[in-house]
Every structure is written in structure tokens, then in C-alpha cells.
Amino acid sequence: MCYDVETQLRRQLKKAVEVGAPSEEIDFLEHKIKQFVSDFGEDELSKNEHHWTMGFQHQKIPVITDEDPDNLQFFHWGLIPFWVKDKVTARKIANNCLNARSETMFDKPSFRAAAKERRCVIPLSGYYEHHWVDSKGKNKVPYFIKHKNGSPLFMAGLWETWLNKEKGEEVQTCTIATTKANNSLSRVHNRKLGDPRMLVILPFENVSDWLSPIEGNADIELLEALCIPYPDELLELYPVAQLRGKLGVGDMAQASEPFDYGLIGLP
DNA sequence: CCAGACGTTGTT
DNA sequence: GTCTGG
DNA sequence: CCAGACGTTGTT
């Protein structure tokens, strides 16, 4: 259920500076944020900043595409393949394409064109996963997953442009790649046997590789080699207050602050 | 042929 | 009408 | 967000 994210770019930039991230990493965000504000205004940036947004809302999240790697853009979360004909199908597919399995993204009709030609990175301050307190998942505790030192997380993503023919509008969408979960994320996902997943986090030094054009199968293998579980020791996970519903804190800074449920045995 | 799917996630 | 699962 | 469910029974 990799369906909830924290996208605050200003916060990411602040943290990157605080922890003394490499200057290329700071510039990568700083320059793009500046450029975006200069092009579209501060209000447009704030409007797209989210402490919490859930995939099914299909709000816009920040992307840096292979096509325009110098600029920051905001695309709707939930990929709509170019061949979708109508709005109803688009919504249905977007709901199911919030994530793309990296192991199969070059084969699946919904993803293969984007995997080859339209990759992006999605900078996040962190994302959320729901831990099941009981065996039925009646009670869930959301966890926030962030870099241990607070640095931005660069997620591997794919993007598409879809033409809404009824409206005559182009809609730009994106999805976040997943891979096998590492140990700590498997523990947060405490369900029965199966195939626990996590989002693909790219070390900053691999971001440019992810955004580079590919020539053939050898290059596809290089991309696949980037889609591996992020090391446990570089991540920090902790429970946060309920995100959704009446009792949820929703799109507030509080969403990613630690919350004590007073429950023993939580991972 | 041709309608229907095309996907993910610990499948409540 | 209201809750829930995806 | 929004489509779909909304229930019971001694056992699908």
C-alpha cells in the first residue's frame, strides 16, 4: 500500500542543507524550485506542496522528467497510458497505476512505453505505510518512512501524457516504481505470506542514470539494476497519527511527526 | 474475429 | 445515508 | 476521491 506521500519541496531543500548534502544534490532541488517560482509564482508552488496526499486523490506531485530535467513540474499521481480512450477507464487505470512493479514495468502494456521513454524522479520528504495491529487489519498504525538524516528521497517514477478527448485537454500523470521490501519495511507490513513491497528510492548519484535515454536491452538491465531495495540502515521509520478520515490529521505538518500509540510490540 | 483488458497491494 | 476499499 | 456495499445462516 504505497499510496501516501509527503512532497514538501521547501522542507526537503531545508533538510538537505541542514545535513550537509552534496552540493549537486542541493543545487538539483534549489535551482529547480527557484526557476519554478520565477516562472509560476510562489502561490503555485505552495498550492502543490503536500504534507500528506493519498494516491487516490490524484493530486499533483513533483516530478523531474527525462524530457525536461532542468525544470520542476507537477504531474497527477496515477499513471494514465496514452492509449486510454475515455475518462471512466482513465480513472480506473490511474487508481491501479499509482505504483509500477519495477520487475515487470518493461513488459506491461500500461507501463512499457513509459518505462522506455518517459522516466522521472519524484522527490519526497518521505512516504507512509500502514501497519496492521490485528490480523484483519481492522486497526492500522501509519508509519512515516524517511531518510535517516532527513535528506530528500528520490523515487524512481514513470510519466505519461494523456489526451482527454472529451475536454480536449492534456493531462500529465506519473507513477512510482516498487521493488521487494527491505527488512524494516517488511516488518511494518505485517501481513501473511506474500510479497512485501517498497518504493524504489534512488541514491542521488543514480538519479541522472535513471533519467538517461536508453539504447537497447543492456540499458534496460542497467535501469532494472537501479530498482533495488533501499538499505535498511539508511532509513528511519516511526508511527504517526492517523492520516485519513474524520480523525485523520490530513495534509498537515503533524502528519509526519512521531505519535505514541502506547502499544507494545510495534516494529 | 473482436470485445475487453491493460494493475497494484501482504487480496479486507 | 454512510462507511470502506482500492 | 468515489463506486459499491450495506447481511444472515451451522460451514462455500
Added chain:
DNA sequence: GTCTGG
């Protein structure tokens, strides 16, 4: 757009 199941 392209593949698959009937």
C-alpha cells in the same frame, strides 16, 4: 496501442 480469451 497491443494482446488475449472465448
